[in-house]
Amino acid sequence: MDSEERLRVWEERADPYLLVASLLYLAAYAVQVLVPGLSPGWHTFWLTVTVVTWSVFVVEYLARLILCDDRRHFVRTRWLDLVVTVLPLLRPLRIVEVHERVQRRRARPRLNLEARVMAYTGLTVVLLGFAASLAVLHDERYAPGANIHTFGEALWWAASTLTTTGYGDATPVTVRGRLVAVGVMFLGVALVGAVVGSFSSWLLRRFRLEGEREE
Amino acid sequence: MDSEERLRVWEERADPYLLVASLLYLAAYAVQVLVPGLSPGWHTFWLTVTVVTWSVFVVEYLARLILCDDRRHFVRTRWLDLVVTVLPLLRPLRIVEVHERVQRRRARPRLNLEARVMAYTGLTVVLLGFAASLAVLHDERYAPGANIHTFGEALWWAASTLTTTGYGDATPVTVRGRLVAVGVMFLGVALVGAVVGSFSSWLLRRFRLEGEREE
Amino acid sequence: MDSEERLRVWEERADPYLLVASLLYLAAYAVQVLVPGLSPGWHTFWLTVTVVTWSVFVVEYLARLILCDDRRHFVRTRWLDLVVTVLPLLRPLRIVEVHERVQRRRARPRLNLEARVMAYTGLTVVLLGFAASLAVLHDERYAPGANIHTFGEALWWAASTLTTTGYGDATPVTVRGRLVAVGVMFLGVALVGAVVGSFSSWLLRRFRLEGEREE
Amino acid sequence: MDSEERLRVWEERADPYLLVASLLYLAAYAVQVLVPGLSPGWHTFWLTVTVVTWSVFVVEYLARLILCDDRRHFVRTRWLDLVVTVLPLLRPLRIVEVHERVQRRRARPRLNLEARVMAYTGLTVVLLGFAASLAVLHDERYAPGANIHTFGEALWWAASTLTTTGYGDATPVTVRGRLVAVGVMFLGVALVGAVVGSFSSWLLRRFRLEGEREE
Numbered sequence: 001m002d003s004e005e006r007l008r009v010w011e012e013r014a015d016p017y018l019l020v021a022s023l024l025y026l027a028a029y030a031v032q033v034l035v036p037g038l039s040p041g042w043h044t045f046w047l048t049v050t051v052v053t054w055s056v057f058v059v060e061y062l063a064r065l066i067l068c069d070d071r072r073h074f075v076r077t078r079w080l081d082l083v084v085t086v087l088p089l090l091r092p093l094r095i096v097e098v099h100e101r102v103q104r105r106r107a108r109p110r111l112n113l114e115a116r117v118m119a120y121t122g123l124t125v126v127l128l129g130f131a132a133s134l135a136v137l138h139d140e141r142y143a144p145g146a147n148i149h150t151f152g153e154a155l156w157w158a159a160s161t162l163t164t165t166g167y168g169d170a171t172p173v174t175v176r177g178r179l180v181a182v183g184v185m186f187l188g189v190a191l192v193g194a195v196v197g198s199f200s201s202w203l204l205r206r207f208r209l210e211g212e213r214e215e
Numbered sequence: 216m217d218s219e220e221r222l223r224v225w226e227e228r229a230d231p232y233l234l235v236a237s238l239l240y241l242a243a244y245a246v247q248v249l250v251p252g253l254s255p256g257w258h259t260f261w262l263t264v265t266v267v268t269w270s271v272f273v274v275e276y277l278a279r280l281i282l283c284d285d286r287r288h289f290v291r292t293r294w295l296d297l298v299v300t301v302l303p304l305l306r307p308l309r310i311v312e313v314h315e316r317v318q319r320r321r322a323r324p325r326l327n328l329e330a331r332v333m334a335y336t337g338l339t340v341v342l343l344g345f346a347a348s349l350a351v352l353h354d355e356r357y358a359p360g361a362n363i364h365t366f367g368e369a370l371w372w373a374a375s376t377l378t379t380t381g382y383g384d385a386t387p388v389t390v391r392g393r394l395v396a397v398g399v400m401f402l403g404v405a406l407v408g409a410v411v412g413s414f415s416s417w418l419l420r421r422f423r424l425e426g427e428r429e430e
Numbered sequence: 431m432d433s434e435e436r437l438r439v440w441e442e443r444a445d446p447y448l449l450v451a452s453l454l455y456l457a458a459y460a461v462q463v464l465v466p467g468l469s470p471g472w473h474t475f476w477l478t479v480t481v482v483t484w485s486v487f488v489v490e491y492l493a494r495l496i497l498c499d500d501r502r503h504f505v506r507t508r509w510l511d512l513v514v515t516v517l518p519l520l521r522p523l524r525i526v527e528v529h530e531r532v533q534r535r536r537a538r539p540r541l542n543l544e545a546r547v548m549a550y551t552g553l554t555v556v557l558l559g560f561a562a563s564l565a566v567l568h569d570e571r572y573a574p575g576a577n578i579h580t581f582g583e584a585l586w587w588a589a590s591t592l593t594t595t596g597y598g599d600a601t602p603v604t605v606r607g608r609l610v611a612v613g614v615m616f617l618g619v620a621l622v623g624a625v626v627g628s629f630s631s632w633l634l635r636r637f638r639l640e641g642e643r644e645e
Numbered sequence: 646m647d648s649e650e651r652l653r654v655w656e657e658r659a660d661p662y663l664l665v666a667s668l669l670y671l672a673a674y675a676v677q678v679l680v681p682g683l684s685p686g687w688h689t690f691w692l693t694v695t696v697v698t699w700s701v702f703v704v705e706y707l708a709r710l711i712l713c714d715d716r717r718h719f720v721r722t723r724w725l726d727l728v729v730t731v732l733p734l735l736r737p738l739r740i741v742e743v744h745e746r747v748q749r750r751r752a753r754p755r756l757n758l759e760a761r762v763m764a765y766t767g768l769t770v771v772l773l774g775f776a777a778s779l780a781v782l783h784d785e786r787y788a789p790g791a792n793i794h795t796f797g798e799a800l801w802w803a804a805s806t807l808t809t810t811g812y813g814d815a816t817p818v819t820v821r822g823r824l825v826a827v828g829v830m831f832l833g834v835a836l837v838g839a840v841v842g843s844f845s846s847w848l849l850r851r852f853r854l855e856g857e858r859e860e
Binding site: 543544546547550551591594595596597598601605608611612615616618619620623624627628631 | 797801804805808809810811812813814837838840841842844845846848849852853
């Protein structure tokens, strides 16, 4: 189709800009959460970066929505794009994919299947863990009865949640913090499970190859 | 067989009514647990809904048991039907299946295999988590030494149990609450495991396809 | 081989007796742990049952060791038999297998592959959880600072450990209790993982079959 | 290639010495952590062992780096060698592989695929758990507010972390202890997951074989 083709061309062109905007958004959010004593000037600067990058995401999504013919089909098949437009902290779910598409065009030597799945999901886990730590720290820091006060504690909570260890020495107590935590638990269990599954499958394949080589 | 055929026709006809009854039962139970200051009139109303829908489940099960020839075979192959008749809060284990059978007759476009498993088990997890939160809240709310007092805390407990995170900041202390929890743990570990497994398998397949397309 | 054949015949004959002895041992251990105020007569009785059944295990193992020609091969291939002879509480790892072998000779209708794996590992998990609860209760009950005082708490601990939820509201504090717990964690993670894996695989197969039937 | 060949010969020769050095390093580290009241003489001795073995690792890595032609390719494909050279406590990730290579040349009877994966990852888990317990004990022992004071508690923490149970009764509180813990969580989840996956796969295969034999 013509419209479908136009959409693909657009997405290929937009990819590098979206990748940069995603990293900028995450950086701006990180600075605002991690540096509380920000001077008014810098505060305005980083707030502007947040707002501008977010606007870029929204505008780009709407532009694509308008560009295409079958809008219901667009919304249904690219529902993840809608989710990461409304909640930009979930962008890591797309960053990696976009980054991969950019890399691909440069025709670098590729990793094997399992290594690629592990790299993709592993990187997504790291970025989501980082974003979730920021969000939870933002919500919990000054909450009464909270036990997550520093970024270190937030990262510690994120690691113990993503791996479903759940020590319980650092847990969110606010409603918004817990909503983030529930998301991290379910996303974490799925993504970490995918890493583990790929690792097992790679390990089994490697041992099988080794066994065959010997005979 | 004639009797087997009659049973199938009955089940196809009964499906939509059972689906409605299941949702009504869950709604009635939810209202009774979540709105403690119910006026006597409404209390009677919702209690009636609970009793009537439950009776529907029991009558329908007995009707099928009488309809069929080989009763021992019926009980053994449809043991899940017996379980959800005795414990209607476990109905979500059947709701989704029934809903799918209803959908199928309308010949909607179907999802791929892994997406269907993920949707089926994911929805079951959500509904079971909701039902378990209600049951645990009902048992724990006024128990001495309990730490689950609100529906929010009950949902938080359910999420951290279903993903086997187990922070330990919200745990049942009553015998009935713990029985529910043990059920949630084992059902959760199996259902969440199935979601994770399907997700891994889908991810691997998608990456493999992408790799092949490129070559 | 002749000796190998003789061994097989012996094992087939010994199976039912070992099954009964295993259940007796577990029952005797359970009574001794769960009924602390036992009269001297009953105490002696159950202690005798424990000692006699254990002796049966040891004698049977030694008999087989003597019966066979290649003893090193016997010890190496049947190392699980040695483990459950030294630690009879781990017998559930063998009970189910023995029970299955007994059932098989009666030529009952068989379940499909995944259902059999799930039934086997599921039953093993339940029996091991029961045995571990008894062992932990025995060690922890009167330990200073312990939080497992009743059989209910021990079962609650076993469930939250087997599923790797690990709330932390009931944890062993004695060295022996923790050794049991470490065993439960690793055995549990493997056995529960096997149940989950089989369940996923069965679910995927069922959905695939359903999809094919429709087309 | 000639250089690639020379590298392989080198590695085959170096293997047994590296294996001994790895065990020596772990032993020296263990003594220094577990025997705090060491006399000055012994302290110097074990410190020397640590330094010497570490130097061996570094020198061996650099020697191989110099030996080979394509250095960037060497660094990229053998990144694990770099990791275990910088952090020798992670050597267990290589010990087992090396040990296997040594065994192989002796042409012992081999285990089947799943048993080999389970043995490899299981042994790695045990050695890493041991090394991590030492590292965490070293960091936590005298830290204010810590709850890991003895080696037993450190092992208990390692077991509950590796299996992602996470009771929370023993958790690191120092920054370095938590960094070790995060590593253990992610490595543990992957390695234990591989053991579980292999075990499931072996169980399914065994049940399938049994089913076929009967028919």
